[in-house]
Amino acid sequence: MAIANLDPGLGAAAEVWGGQAAAFSSNQTVVDKVSPDMMHLIDPHWYQFPPMNPMWHGLLGFTIGVLGFISITGNGMVVYIFTSTKSLKTPSNLLVVNLAFSDFLMMLCMAPPMVVNCYYETWVFGPLACELYACAGSLFGSISIWTMTMIAFDRYNVIVKGIAAKPMTINGALLRILGIWLFSLAWTIAPIFGWNRYVPEGNMTACGTDYLNKSWLSRSYILVYSIFVYYMPLLLIIYSYFFIVQAVAAHERAMREQAKKMNVASLRSSEAANTSAECKLAKVALMTISLWFMAWTPYLVINYTGVFETAAISPLATIWGSVFAKANAVYNPIVYGISHPKYRAALYQKFPSLACQPSPEETGSVASGATTACEEKPSA
Secondary structure, X not given: OOHHHOOHHHOHHHHHHHHHHHHHOOOOOOOOXXXXXXXXXXXXXXXXXXXXXXXXXXXXXXXHHHHHHHHHHHXXXXXXXXXXXXXXXXXXXXXXXXXXXXXXXXXXXXXXXXXXXXXHOOOOOHHHHHHHHHHXXXXXXXXXXXXXXXXXXXXXXXXXXXXXXXXXXXXXXXXXXXXXXXXXXXXHHHHHHOOOOEEEOOOOOOEEEOOOOOOXXXXXXXXXXXXXXXXXXXXXXXXXXXXXXXXXXXXXXXXXXXXXXXXXXXXXXXXXXXXXXXXXXXXXXXXXXXXXXXXXXXXXXXXXXXXXXXXXXXXXXXXXXXXXXXHHHHHHHHHHHHOOHHHHHXXXXXXXXXXXXXXXXOOOOOOOOOOHHHHHOOOO
16 A cells, blocks of 8 residues: 555554655554554654564563563562561561562563563553553552662661661551552552553553653653652662661771770671671662662653653663563562571571571671661660
8 A cells, every 4th residue: 555545534643654664665663563442542653663573572572571480489489488487577577578569569460461462562452451551560660669768768767876766666667558559559540540641662562651742741740750759769768878888887987996995806706707787788778779770760761761852762762661670570579588687597497499598697687777787886
């Protein structure tokens, strides 16, 4: 069929499609496999791109499938161990459980549909499922981010404030978790009621926010959302860990000075055999913030590129936002679970074949804030 004979009812989308088809020496576009009931959600921007190489769909489907299996298994194990081990049932660890539960649900809800869509090279579940899929990603992503922030606050409270801090109770932890879910849910349902909307992304196998809409009402959602679900938690995490590392460093210096006054090598019998609490904490803090950046920054860049029209977004580019954001659900159990000595001890007890037994000297936790340093920290 000649381009000139396109149905004029397609409007602007047909014009863009027709104008670009010749450039690719083909009438095919990335939108060709989209079902008719999804066409009203497709932005005209995507009509200018030819179909993606099937290899990319295969790689994306395989990667998401592997990440999904690791995340569901890892986070499921974290939830099981923390909820079935008496010594781990603490208020602080409820936040770790909430993080693992959120990441577990994210990949349980999002990995299987993505794998199926990658097989068919387009979204095959219809508009409602597209909206629910995007809702799940927004909800669990926000819950994960703010739970990490609450964990950082808890560490700050225990380590920096010391005995002067008001300890978190079970009810306090549950109230924080409830607040996180309600706050995240509010941002999730906003597009359903007209503040932005959920649409297929450029690769046509996933759905997310509409960052190509030219309306400033729609654009404002992306900008305000990024403030409350990216910049604010990020700054709070950095603030918390900055003072945590500073407090632990000061405590370590005080311990060394006291040891000199007492004419002993160290106040800790096991110091020679272990990395200092300062180094452990600094490493975990750096890892937390770095992985956080890696996970969510690509998705933010893609959204901002669409909002501010700073560059042309290709369907292939939208893949990386999905991969990096979902990878966050994989390494969170490692940072917050495996770095917890009591968790490793319980894991070894229930699954000896995993060989995760901690060393006898490890009695504290960098992950939950119950570090050796904070236990020894004297009141100031």
